[in-house]
Amino acid sequence: MEFVTAAGGAVGRIGQGTWYLGEHPAKAEAERNALRTGMEAGMNLIDTAEMYGEGAAEELVGSAIQGFERQELYLVSKVYPFNAGRERIFVSCENSLRRMRTDYLDLYLLHWRGGVPLAETVECMEELKAKGRIRAWGVSNLDVADMQELLAVPGGQGCAANQVLYHLGSRGIEFRLLPLLAKQGIPVMAYCPLAQAGKLRRGLLAHSAVQKIAFAHGISSAQVLLAFLLARPGVLPIPRTGRAVHAGENAAAMQLQLSEAELAALDRAFPAPTRKVPLDIQ
Ligand code: NAP
Numbered sequence: 201m202e203f204v205t206a207a208g209g210a211v212g213r214i215g216q217g218t219w220y221l222g223e224h225p226a227k228a229e230a231e232r233n234a235l236r237t238g239m240e241a242g243m244n245l246i247d248t249a250e251m252y253g254e255g256a257a258e259e260l261v262g263s264a265i266q267g268f269e270r271q272e273l274y275l276v277s278k279v280y281p282f283n284a285g286r287e288r289i290f291v292s293c294e295n296s297l298r299r300m301r302t303d304y305l306d307l308y309l310l311h312w313r314g315g316v317p318l319a320e321t322v323e324c325m326e327e328l329k330a331k332g333r334i335r336a337w338g339v340s341n342l343d344v345a346d347m348q349e350l351l352a353v354p355g356g357q358g359c360a361a362n363q364v365l366y367h368l369g370s371r372g373i374e375f376r377l378l379p380l381l382a383k384q385g386i387p388v389m390a391y392c393p394l395a396q397a398g399k400l401r402r403g404l405l406a407h408s409a410v411q412k413i414a415f416a417h418g419i420s421s422a423q424v425l426l427a428f429l430l431a432r433p434g435v436l437p438i439p440r441t442g443r444a445v446h447a448g449e450n451a452a453a454m455q456l457q458l459s460e461a462e463l464a465a466l467d468r469a470f471p472a473p474t475r476k477v478p479l480d481i482q
Pocket of ligand 1: 311341393442446
């Protein structure tokens with residue numbers, strides 16, 4: 201249920217997102233520094249996608265990883281749904297590898313479900329694996345029904361992750377999707393773990409229940425949000441930052457452990473759902 205690097209080493213419990221990074225040349229140096237600070241502090245999983253800046257985020261990752269031991273990193277990219285069929289996925293994957301300056305991806309995800317049959321995508325992913333271009337494949341934004349369909353296609357059980365939106369203010373997956381994935385031994389990569397710095401849920405970071413815990417530990421509200429996710433086994437948050445100081449804080453959150461009482465207080469302020477709700481998507 202855990203991610204392991206090609207060298208057989210551990211993957212940090214928190215990874216690094218890259219959406220919106222690499223899009224502004226004036227910010228590139230700071231963003232590269234942020235990623236490098238994060239890697240040095242143990243956030244060796246980096247998540248990107250061909251969609252992000254139409255390749256610009258992958259290029260930023262490619263430059264940021266120079267000088268790091270490739271086999272000790274865990275690089276994740278995603279293929280657009282319309283590129284996830286036999287005619288285009290192999291070219292898409294090669295383009296991602298070239299932009300990221302690497303010869304393999306640790307994990308390649310179907311970004312969301314589109315028109316290509318899942319069986320065809322799985323078949324291609326398995327071919328990429330056999331060719332050594334990827335070490336594992338997974339999906340993103342697949343809810344319960346799609347996940348069940350995937351697991352039933354030939355090879356579908358090979359799915360190594362589902363990346364979905366998950367943060368303290370959006371706990372819909374806890375009702376059915378999370379238990380299903382846990383039962384299958386499929387880890388969850390939690391995207392938008394900081395609710396995009398609160399943009400997706402006004403008042404989340406400033407909520408008194410969050411701030412009380414932050415104050416007690418001498419940490420930031422963002423770190424409380426990450427600690428909340430770390431308390432769930434099999435969940436790996438991938439916060440994104442363009443600032444080294446925030447990357448350091450995010451990495452430091454890997455050491456945090458909230459008490460039962462603190463987790464209960466967060467439950468009261470942001471209750472888990474008691475019925476199935478549609479998957480939240482960004
Ligand atoms: P996010 O990580 O929830 O939030 C990013 C925001 O939080 C940025 O504004 C960042 O600003 C701020 N931030 C980061 N660390 C902070 C800290 N320690 N203290 C205060 N603010 C902090 O949002 P996201 O980028 O949308 O999601 C994370 C990653 O998930 C993405 O980058 C992407 O890799 C992935 N994702 C995947 C999908 C999908 O469909 N599969 C969808 C969305 C996202 P600063 O730069 O100023 O720090």
